[in-house]
Amino acid sequence: MTFPPSDSRIRAVLGPTNTGKTHLAIERMCGHSSGAIGFPLRLLAREVYDKVCAMKGEAACALITGEERIEPPNARYFLCTAEAMPRDGGGHAFVALDEAQIAADRERGHIFTDRLLNARGREETMLLGSATLEPMVRALVPDASVEERPRFSVLTHTGSAKLSRLPPRSAIVAFSVEQVYQVAELLRRFRGGAAVVMGALSPQTRNRQVELFQSGEVDYIVATDAIGMGLNLDVRHVAFASLSKFDGVRQRRLRPAEMAQIAGRAGRHQTDGSFGTMAGGGRRGGAPIEFTEDEVFAIEQHRFAPLTKLYWRNPEPRFDSLERLIADLEMRPREEQLKAAPQAIDLAVLKRLHELGEATKGIDNPGLVRRFWETCQLPDFRQHGPEAHARFVARLWSDLRGGHIGADFVAARIGELRNTSGDIDTLQGRLAGIRSWAYICQRPDWVLARDEMAARARAAEAKLSDALHQKLTERFVNRRTAVLMRGMGKDAGLLRVKLEDDDRVTVEGQPIGHLEGFRFVVDDTASNEDRKLMLAAAEKHMPALLAAKAQKLVADELGDQVIAKGALMRGDQKVADLERGKSVLSPRIAMSKDLGALDPVHRSRLEEGLQVWLAEKLAPLAPLKAIEDAAGDPEAGSEVRALLLTLVDRNGTVRREEAGLAHVPKEKRPFLRKLGVFIGSLDVFVPALLKPGPRLLLKALGIDRRPVRESMEAVIEGGKQLPAGYRRAGKQAIRVDMAEKLFRAAHEQRVKAQAAGDKGALGFPVTAALGTSMGLSPDNFRSLMKDAGFRQGQPVELAQGAYGPPRPTPWTWRAPRRDSMKPRGKRPPRSGGKARGQGKPRREDGSRDKRSTQRPAANQPATGKALAGLADLLKN
Numbered sequence: 001m002t003f004p005p006s007d008s009r010i011r012a013v014l015g016p017t018n019t020g021k022t023h024l025a026i027e028r029m030c031g032h033s034s035g036a037i038g039f040p041l042r043l044l045a046r047e048v049y050d051k052v053c054a055m056k057g058e059a060a061c062a063l064i065t066g067e068e069r070i071e072p073p074n075a076r077y078f079l080c081t082a083e084a085m086p087r088d089g090g091g092h093a094f095v096a097l098d099e100a101q102i103a104a105d106r107e108r109g110h111i112f113t114d115r116l117l118n119a120r121g122r123e124e125t126m127l128l129g130s131a132t133l134e135p136m137v138r139a140l141v142p143d144a145s146v147e148e149r150p151r152f153s154v155l156t157h158t159g160s161a162k163l164s165r166l167p168p169r170s171a172i173v174a175f176s177v178e179q180v181y182q183v184a185e186l187l188r189r190f191r192g193g194a195a196v197v198m199g200a201l202s203p204q205t206r207n208r209q210v211e212l213f214q215s216g217e218v219d220y221i222v223a224t225d226a227i228g229m230g231l232n233l234d235v236r237h238v239a240f241a242s243l244s245k246f247d248g249v250r251q252r253r254l255r256p257a258e259m260a261q262i263a264g265r266a267g268r269h270q271t272d273g274s275f276g277t278m279a280g281g282g283r284r285g286g287a288p289i290e291f292t293e294d295e296v297f298a299i300e301q302h303r304f305a306p307l308t309k310l311y312w313r314n315p316e317p318r319f320d321s322l323e324r325l326i327a328d329l330e331m332r333p334r335e336e337q338l339k340a341a342p343q344a345i346d347l348a349v350l351k352r353l354h355e356l357g358e359a360t361k362g363i364d365n366p367g368l369v370r371r372f373w374e375t376c377q378l379p380d381f382r383q384h385g386p387e388a389h390a391r392f393v394a395r396l397w398s399d400l401r402g403g404h405i406g407a408d409f410v411a412a413r414i415g416e417l418r419n420t421s422g423d424i425d426t427l428q429g430r431l432a433g434i435r436s437w438a439y440i441c442q443r444p445d446w447v448l449a450r451d452e453m454a455a456r457a458r459a460a461e462a463k464l465s466d467a468l469h470q471k472l473t474e475r476f477v478n479r480r481t482a483v484l485m486r487g488m489g490k491d492a493g494l495l496r497v498k499l500e501d502d503d504r505v506t507v508e509g510q511p512i513g514h515l516e517g518f519r520f521v522v523d524d525t526a527s528n529e530d531r532k533l534m535l536a537a538a539e540k541h542m543p544a545l546l547a548a549k550a551q552k553l554v555a556d557e558l559g560d561q562v563i564a565k566g567a568l569m570r571g572d573q574k575v576a577d578l579e580r581g582k583s584v585l586s587p588r589i590a591m592s593k594d595l596g597a598l599d600p601v602h603r604s605r606l607e608e609g610l611q612v613w614l615a616e617k618l619a620p621l622a623p624l625k626a627i628e629d630a631a632g633d634p635e636a637g638s639e640v641r642a643l644l645l646t647l648v649d650r651n652g653t654v655r656r657e658e659a660g661l662a663h664v665p666k667e668k669r670p671f672l673r674k675l676g677v678f679i680g681s682l683d684v685f686v687p688a689l690l691k692p693g694p695r696l697l698l699k700a701l702g703i704d705r706r707p708v709r710e711s712m713e714a715v716i717e718g719g720k721q722l723p724a725g726y727r728r729a730g731k732q733a734i735r736v737d738m739a740e741k742l743f744r745a746a747h748e749q750r751v752k753a754q755a756a757g758d759k760g761a762l763g764f765p766v767t768a769a770l771g772t773s774m775g776l777s778p779d780n781f782r783s784l785m786k787d788a789g790f791r792q793g794q795p796v797e798l799a800q801g802a803y804g805p806p807r808p809t810p811w812t813w814r815a816p817r818r819d820s821m822k823p824r825g826k827r828p829p830r831s832g833g834k835a836r837g838q839g840k841p842r843r844e845d846g847s848r849d850k851r852s853t854q855r856p857a858a859n860q861p862a863t864g865k866a867l868a869g870l871a872d873l874l875k876n
Contacts, residue, residue, distance in 0.1 A: 010120070012127040012137045015149035016302040017264025018273075021128040022048070025096040029077060030055055032123060035094035036078040038085035038115055040102055042067065043203045047232070049079040066379060067438040068458065082111050087118050087315060095121035100129035101257075101307065103136070106248060109311030110341040116140070118315070132257055135306045139337045153267035157296045158276040160289075161239065164190055168219035170237040171227060172278060173262050175245035183241055183278075184222045184476040193477030197223035200383065202431045204465035209472060218477055225262055238266045238275045243289050249342075256298040256305075259291070263299055275299065311341035319369040322354050348386040349393050350376040359394040368401070375400055378439060381432040392436075400446060407449040411456060413437060418460045420467035424475065427468040434461045563617060566702030568610065576610065584648075584703055585625045589614065620693040623676050623686050624652055630675055639663040640671060643684070647677065651704045652689035653725055653736055659684045680740040681747075681788045683727065687737050690725045698724070714738040715775035730780030742771055742781075743788045750813055763793055763810030789816040 013021050026048060029035035039045040042065040049063040049070075062075035064084045078090065082097065089095035097119060103112040116127060117140060127137060127144065137144055163186055166172070172187075172194070174180045180198060187194040195213040197206050213221040214234055221233065225245065240262070244253045254262075267273025277289045291299070298304055312335075317328035329347055332340045343351075350373065353359045363372050375397050380389040399405045414437055417430045438457035440446055447453050498506050503515040513522045561570040568575040568589070578587035589610050618625075624647075630636055631644040643664055646654050661679065664672075672679065676686050688694070692712045698704040707723040709716060716726065718733045726733040734742075746766045753764035771781040782792055793810040 009123060010125045010127070010141060010144040012129075012134070012141070012144045012146045013149060014129055014131045014134055014137075014146065016131070016151045016260060018151050018153055018267055018269070019149040020152065021149060022098055025098065025126050025128055026051060028124065028126065029094045029096065032092075032094040032121075034076040034092040035096070035121065036080060036085060036090055036092045036119075037096040037098060038080050038082040038119065040082060040099045040108075040112075041226075042081055043206055044098070045079045045081055046203060046207075052077050052079060067435055067442060067461075069442050069454070082108070082115055085115060085119060087114060089119040089121055089125070092121055093123045094125075095119050096126040096128060098128045100127045101133045102129075103133075103310040104307050106311065106342045107344055110313035110315075110344070113310045113312050113338065114315045116310075130257060130261070130304070131302065132304050132307050135308070136310055136337055140310075140335070151264075151302060152270050154272045155263060155267060155300055156272065156274045157291065157300060158237070158274045160277045160279045162279045163187070166191075166220070166239055166278070167237050169235060170220050170239055171233065171235045171265060172220065172222045172239045172241055173225060173227060174222065174241040175224060176242075179241055180222050180224060181476075187220050187222065188476050191220060193218045193473075194220040194222045196472050196476055197221060197227055199224055199226040200428055200432070201468065202435065202461055202465045204462055205431070205468045205472070208465070208469040212473065212477070222476075225258070227262065227265055232268070233265055234268060235265050236267065236271070236273055238263045238273070239278045240276070240289065241278045243277070243291070256295050259295060260299045260302065260304065308337075309339045310337060312338040313341040313344075317373075319366040319373070322350075322360060322363060322369060322372070325369055325373060326351060326354065345380050345386055345389060346377045349390045352386060352390040353394055353397075356394075359397055362401070371400065372397060374443070378436065381435040381439075382429070383432070396440070404448045405440070405446060407447065407453055410437065410441065410447055410453045414453070414456050414460050418463060420463060424468065424471050427464055427471060431461065431464045431468060434464060563614075563697070563700045565700070568614075578614075578701060583628055585618070585621055585628055587614070587701065618697070620691075620697055621689075623688040624648065624694070627652075627675055627677070627686065630671075636671065637665075637668065639665065640668050643672075644675075644677075647684065647686065651698055651724065652686040652694075654684050655727075656680065656682055656684055678737070678740070680736065681743040682739065683736040685725075685736050690735060690737050695724055713775075728784075729776060730783035732776060732780045734774070734776065734784060738774055739784060739788075742774075742784070743790075745770055746785065746788075746790055746811070746813070750811075763812045765808035766790060766792075766811040767808075785811075787816065789813050 013024060015021060025037055029037060030052065037045075037048065039048065045063060045065055046068075049061060053061045056077060059072050059074060060076050062071040062078045063069070064071065064078060064080045066081060066084055078085075078092070082102075085097075097112065097115050100112055100116050103109045103116055105112070116137075119125070127133075127141070131148060134146055134148075137146060163172075163183070172183050174183055177198065177200070180196060184194045184196050195209040195218055197209055201209070209221075210233065212218055221227075221235070227233070240259075243259070244251055246252075263273075263275035265273075266275055277291065312333045314328045314331045318324050326347075329350075330340070353376070360372065363369055376393055378389075378393055378396065380386075382389070382392075384392075399409070414434065417433045417437070419430065420427070422430075434457060438454065438461060441450055441454040441457050444450070499515070500506060504511055505513050505515065505520065511523055513520055515521070561568055561575055563569070563578070567577050574592050576592055577590040579590050581588040589607060591607060627644050628648045631641045631648065636644065639660075643659055643661070646659060656679070661684070669679070676688055678685055678687055690712060692710055695704070695708045695712060696710065699706075699708045704724050707721060709723045709726075712725065712735065715729070715732055715734050715738070716723070718728055718731050722728065722733050725735055727736050727739055729739070749766055750764045766785070768776075768778055768781050771784075772778070776784065785792075790811055790813050793812060795809050796807040798806065
């Protein structure tokens, strides 16, 4: 056995999945004047063909497989399956073999071994594959330079998970058609469906199913181990429904390298992926399947046992006779790294027909022997096994031995298979038959009018592929459930929910029910599983739809209307009064007497529409309504309930000294924060209610009679009566949340100065720039800060002879008051002014503060402080 001479231009680029090996080969090929790459799958060859066409143009690219041949006259770049690739590389400048580790496969290994040993480029050759191939490359191609490439992303084992817990963008791998269908059916029922990829599907059908997953129409894909061979999918997790498969001889557990080839589909480029098993293997009560610790380590670290043998079959048998041909094909290799390939189906068919003798009569010259062997190499697309496939080859040979097959006969056979009726299995059978005739029509001397018949075969395959894709989608994809499942996630608000003119409700174009008046009715064609999802989707989207319907109804009946002066008004005409309902924030509609002449049914319908319309208009007050509801929660406790009721009574803002915070346990503060209640230095308030919408609505409802600033500016001019949401700042007024922003900034400066050790008499700097940017004058800024306990000191003059910018004026701070524990028998006045008779202040822990409420000024002499301390002792 002789191999072509090797040289330093041979590169073996090895590594796990997602290392960019194929991408590197494409770039290198396009950098040469010509090239060819052999792939393990027709689907992968087609994918790369499309990429190279985009780079070099269709006129420069050729696609050659057993069933399809696109070869422009001046093609320079050839994308082929390994079987269709020239044995010696075809004389191209660049030659590459992808997934070269398949040389260890029982069925096709000898083809890849032959290309690994013989296919060479004039200028550069690349062998792409797993790192397990390295010892074989070094032994069989000693002059090749070996390069290892790391995986771009991390692959992590996540254990076992139920089908219902699988994350979106998952691939579930099974090893039988029955299990693929079973898992896909479960996903259709509970997750809206899945795409299906199997080796028995045609490339067009697989492409359409992959597109179904890639486009996001479904979040799951169920596949056989064909998914592990070069398919580029946006998969984040791979779940194994089984860890064993039938390899043509016996049922066996997958080898770690095979597991890694499949699991490696998870994660694209630098996006990490995960893998695990499916609890029960998709069967209720099924035995658990789990990876061993050694297998997990090997897959995560990409460390596998190296290959020690590659399969080989004599690539140049002699055709003197059938006996000599069989003997040459069964020849054993002499190299220790190679071993004889198991009997492939083409050799099995040859031997079977030779044993029968009927089909091989008259094959007595090398030309007929070669032609008969080429006929036996017809792939078994039907997957019927050697016995049944041998009968098909025998019928084919009876037509070929005399010359060519007539075009009319081939056209008739193709026409019989074009029928798109039937179930999935029927369509798969017809597709397998079409693929057989497509292969036959590609042979150069088998069929008359070869090009026309090949085009007919491709057209029939495309038509059947579309029909099969449609059947798979109808069976394994519930589009309505898939849409609803996507709506249950974080982006539910982004779904297109529409109320049709006939009151049908659709989500992303899929009907989920209809409205009867203002009541949602689920589509009666929905299954029990879908009904729950539809009701959940309706719960999320119905308020907006009902509001739209009510708006249309009210506009048609009454025209445009607004809320004003505690009523519903249309211009100057009162439509309805808003009476107090269960609470101030849940008003009841009392229709105007002017509408009393309406028909009772029509009046009831209009009232229902107005109620829905009003609920939508009251949405800006949702934070205040949540506080009111929380006040009735037993878990809140009496102390928090009192504070919440005060906030409701004061419409979301109350001065801190009047809030009774000393009664509120500190462990209840997080409860208040969840409700959106902010406890500031001087005020307790709800920031969401300081916007123009809520304030104007409270005024229109008659709940808050104070003036309202329509734009709720940060700083306004002061007056006798302050607008809602403001506090005085000298001669100006500032919104309470903006005031709190200034206090927080000053406290941050104070803490920073203390952390720096600057605790002396100089105090800490407070910049007035933030207040100035809001519109506060310097005097009013100092007045506001004084209310919060901040006092400005005297400017610090520079030392004699010193130069430079003046030091910032120091400020000091002292807490202005304690939170009061005044009795709650009498509520403070609604106007928000200072309450009288508050008694002595209390500390936050509830104990009475014995000290005078009048604190000494920051510059009070030390003797004054001592006398104040003595007075406290005498009182005690």
